[in-house]
Amino acid sequence: xxxxxxxxxxxxxxxxxxxxxxxxxxxxxxxxxxxxxxxxxxxxxxxxxxxxxxxxxxxxxxxxxxxxxxxxxxxxxxxxxxxxxxxxxxxxxxxxxxxxxxxxxxxxxxxxxxxxxxxxxxxxxxxxxxxxxxxxxxxxxxxxxxxxxxxx
Amino acid sequence: xxxxxxxxxxxxxxxxxxxxxxxxxxxxxxxxxxxxxxxxxxxxxxxxxxxxxxxxxxxxxxxxxxxxxxxxxxxxxxxxxxxxxxxxxxxxxxxxxxxxxxxxxxxxxxxxxxxxxxxxxxxxxxxxxxxxxxxxxxxxxxxxxxxxxxx
Numbered sequence: 001x002x003x004x005x006x007x008x009x010x011x012x013x014x015x016x017x018x019x020x021x022x023x024x025x026x027x028x029x030x031x032x033x034x035x036x037x038x039x040x041x042x043x044x045x046x047x048x049x050x051x052x053x054x055x056x057x058x059x060x061x062x063x064x065x066x067x068x069x070x071x072x073x074x075x076x077x078x079x080x081x082x083x084x085x086x087x088x089x090x091x092x093x094x095x096x097x098x099x100x101x102x103x104x105x106x107x108x109x110x111x112x113x114x115x116x117x118x119x120x121x122x123x124x125x126x127x128x129x130x131x132x133x134x135x136x137x138x139x140x141x142x143x144x145x146x147x148x149x150x151x152x
Numbered sequence: 153x154x155x156x157x158x159x160x161x162x163x164x165x166x167x168x169x170x171x172x173x174x175x176x177x178x179x180x181x182x183x184x185x186x187x188x189x190x191x192x193x194x195x196x197x198x199x200x201x202x203x204x205x206x207x208x209x210x211x212x213x214x215x216x217x218x219x220x221x222x223x224x225x226x227x228x229x230x231x232x233x234x235x236x237x238x239x240x241x242x243x244x245x246x247x248x249x250x251x252x253x254x255x256x257x258x259x260x261x262x263x264x265x266x267x268x269x270x271x272x273x274x275x276x277x278x279x280x281x282x283x284x285x286x287x288x289x290x291x292x293x294x295x296x297x298x299x300x301x302x303x
Contacts, residue, residue: 001211015205019169051208053169056201057162057301062154064301069251069258071289086295093302098295101219103288108219112301139253149207149262150214150243 001047007032009151011040012049016148019053064112066119067141070127071105073134080132088130094122105137154199157182161190162199163303169203209246209262216263217291220277221255223284231282232257242276255287 001008007030014026027037044050059067074080082100089098089109097110111127113119127136157180164179165171171179177187194200209217224231232250239245239259247260261277263269277286 004212012205012207016207017202017204019203019205047211048208049211050205051211052206054204054206054299055162055166055169056204057166058199058201059301061197061199062162062301062303069249090296095296096299096301097297099219099291099297100293100295101289101291103290105289107295108289110299137254139251139255139258142250142252144247144249145240147240147243147246147248149209149246152243 001044001049004049008040008044008049011037012044013148013151015041015044015050019050059112063114065115066113067144068111068113068119069139069141070109070111070123071137071139072107072109072127072130073104073136074106074132075134076132084131085133089127092122092126094126153197158190158194158199159303161187162194165191166300166303213264214262215265216269218261218263218269219289219291220259220261221287221289222257222259222280223254223286224256225282225284226256228282234281235283238280242272244272244276 010030011026014021014029023038023041024034026041027034030037032040041050059065074082074085085107086098086100089095089107094111094113095109096112097108099108100106101108109127111119111122113122123136123138127133160180161176164176173188173191174184176191177184180187182190191200222235224235228234235257236248236250239248239257242261244261244263245259246262247258249258250256251258259277261269261272263272
């Protein structure tokens with residue numbers, strides 16, 4: 001986005017923490033009027049800097065006790081269709097994110113499950129049944145923090 | 153603690169977090185007042201942590217996304233804490249995760265371009281304490297990223 005200044009950065013940081021704050025309240029924080037703040041927020045959205053909204057839910061409270069990151073390597077490269085793999089993997093409800101990566105794996109998946117037994121079910125019945133899967137490496141998430149990013 | 157109505161409400165809201173209370177009320181067949189009270193209760197109980205704006209870093213000129221996976225020198229008892237405290241100081245680090253498995257810590261790092269990444273890698277990443285090994289995964293494309301829970 002052109003002309004992204006320190007006030008935009010402060011607004012963006014505040015909205016990434018809580019996107020339900022009023023323009024009036026945000027305006028008082030950055031020292032702008034409510035309409036001027038509202039125009040800035042609208043511009044961040046229309047420029048696509050804010051691409052959407054995400055509901056941040058407490059996984060444990062909803063019964064999802066286990067999050068696992070999987071590194072998936074496809075077998076017989078060139079013979080499996082990436083589109084087939086991607087279509088099938090994104091349809092699995094327990095798979096939260098899918099990233100195509102370069103390095104020692106082809107895909108990186110974030111998977112949630114109720115517990116380890118449930119994870120085993122997802123892994124065996126869904127992930128290992130995906131077309132073209134070669135090897136899988138699993139790492140169980142212990143803690144996670146998100147930083148606001150280079151907005152200071 | 154959560155009943156079917158709560159789950160239905162969260163499922164709807166998760167699918168589109170921009171919905172208004174009247175829209176949600178109509179979709180779930182409750183009055184707006186009851187819907188609002190349910191939502192307030194879910195927030196107070198900490199089930200709903202926040203509604204966050206999603207930032208598209210590409211639009212701000214960050215073209216490179218890398219997952220850096222670290223193995224730490226665990227003979228140092230303070231390795232995790234010191235590593236994580238130092239990683240928090242790097243503005244381009246947007247995610248810090250710890251694991252049980254082959255990888256100890258993963259950092260999600262963004263950079264403007266390969267040159268910028270190279271500079272960050274040399275001056276900020278390689279200088280982090282207690283690193284035993286690093287692997288990098290360069291993100292080519294995000295296929296799915298909504299992080300929805302199968303409620």
